[in-house]
Amino acid sequence: MNKLKILGIGNALVDILVLIDNDHIINSLNLPKGGMTLVDGELSSRIQNEISHLNIKIATGGSVANAINGIAGLGVEAGFVGAIGHDELGVLFKNDMLKRGITVSMKELEIPTGRAVGFVSPEGERTFATYLGAAVDMGPADITPELFAGYDLFFIEGYLVFNHALIMAAASAAKSEGLTIALDLASYNVVEANMEILNELVDSYIDIVFANEEEAKSFTGLQPEEALKNLAGRCDIAVVKVGKEGAFIQQGENKWHIPAFETSVIDTTGAGDFFAAGFLAGLAHGWDLEKCGTVGSLLAGEVIKVVGAELELAHWEEINKKVQTL
Numbered sequence: 001m002n003k004l005k006i007l008g009i010g011n012a013l014v015d016i017l018v019l020i021d022n023d024h025i026i027n028s029l030n031l032p033k034g035g036m037t038l039v040d041g042e043l044s045s046r047i048q049n050e051i052s053h054l055n056i057k058i059a060t061g062g063s064v065a066n067a068i069n070g071i072a073g074l075g076v077e078a079g080f081v082g083a084i085g086h087d088e089l090g091v092l093f094k095n096d097m098l099k100r101g102i103t104v105s106m107k108e109l110e111i112p113t114g115r116a117v118g119f120v121s122p123e124g125e126r127t128f129a130t131y132l133g134a135a136v137d138m139g140p141a142d143i144t145p146e147l148f149a150g151y152d153l154f155f156i157e158g159y160l161v162f163n164h165a166l167i168m169a170a171a172s173a174a175k176s177e178g179l180t181i182a183l184d185l186a187s188y189n190v191v192e193a194n195m196e197i198l199n200e201l202v203d204s205y206i207d208i209v210f211a212n213e214e215e216a217k218s219f220t221g222l223q224p225e226e227a228l229k230n231l232a233g234r235c236d237i238a239v240v241k242v243g244k245e246g247a248f249i250q251q252g253e254n255k256w257h258i259p260a261f262e263t264s265v266i267d268t269t270g271a272g273d274f275f276a277a278g279f280l281a282g283l284a285h286g287w288d289l290e291k292c293g294t295v296g297s298l299l300a301g302e303v304i305k306v307v308g309a310e311l312e313l314a315h316w317e318e319i320n321k322k323v324q325t326l
Helices: 024-028 041-051 063-073 088-099 158-162 164-176 188-193 195-204 213-220 224-232 271-285 289-303 313-325
Strands: 006-009 013-019 036-038 056-061 078-085 103-109 114-120 126-131 153-157 180-184 208-212 237-241 247-251 254-258
Touching: 006 063, 006 271, 013 088, 024 041, 036 188, 041 114, 041 126, 056 063, 056 088, 063 078, 063 088, 063 153, 063 180, 063 271, 063 313, 078 088, 088 103, 153 158, 153 164, 153 271, 158 164, 158 188, 158 195, 164 180, 164 195, 180 271, 188 195, 188 213, 208 213, 208 224, 208 271, 213 224, 213 237, 224 237, 224 247, 237 271, 237 289, 247 289, 254 289, 271 289, 289 313
Parallel strands: 006 078, 006 153, 013 114, 036 126, 078 103, 153 180, 180 208, 208 237
Antiparallel strands: 013 056, 114 126, 237 247, 247 254
16 A cells, blocks of 8 residues: 655744753743744844853754654655745755655745744753744745645644634645645644634644644643543544653544653653654554554654754664564
8 A cells, every 4th residue: 555645834944942951041031931932033133142152953943844854754755835045044944854855845035044942941841932034924825736736644833823824725725635634733822822713724624633731721721631532523533642641542432542652851842743743654654543643652752862853864763663663
């Protein structure tokens, strides 16, 4: 059986990750700990100055871009749709995807490439201040039927909900082309600010929903397992991630609890993205939902061992050997 092909759309960002010893810098910038805050160019420049003396790591990022990298790492054909600037960070983003064998459909602009400064606390929690830059400069006109040719599953980044026209056009076009559509709810504060459009998306277009427990509670007002049941009643497959407790999956009346893999935590950046990567790649391979979740849990456990959401080729070889034993 041929594997399914997966296309993702999201904010093309470069992550600038900073390890911090305490919350002073987060508090001084009025950033909600553990959340994602959109910032303008002026505040982005101020943050750059604030972190200039600290140790930083630069890597390609963006929620769905991270997931697409993970999907490709598991041997599934994947593509990515996004927008970058004509600058160093844009070149870095595009080349990184191409070297992983990902088909890219990139709109290239004179606006700076988006960047997300991630403050990583000692316990591994990350707080993002995101300047979208070129990433936000896509619209319905950029969504054409040709984008979906040859793909079976479409993964939408919840952060795109700030661009209402784009996200609705993307979901509608993918549905018209017959693709299965997955959505990640992005961040609890994003959910709170966009309830109306997210409800419309989930109820009208989405087949698979990913949420962590905070996002699930913001969206449904319910605790994880009740939120899971609520979501499973509104789409085909619901996934609620519960950190160290693993994840819950429900399809119809069938429900699974997927334990987390025991591991050391350096940085939780990308954990949810890599869970989605493992899960969706599992669907592409034709695995049952329990194995899809287990592979997602494995990937999440691997990415939190490193700073950033980027794994080296040797690490992927090791992961693929582990997957074969599951």
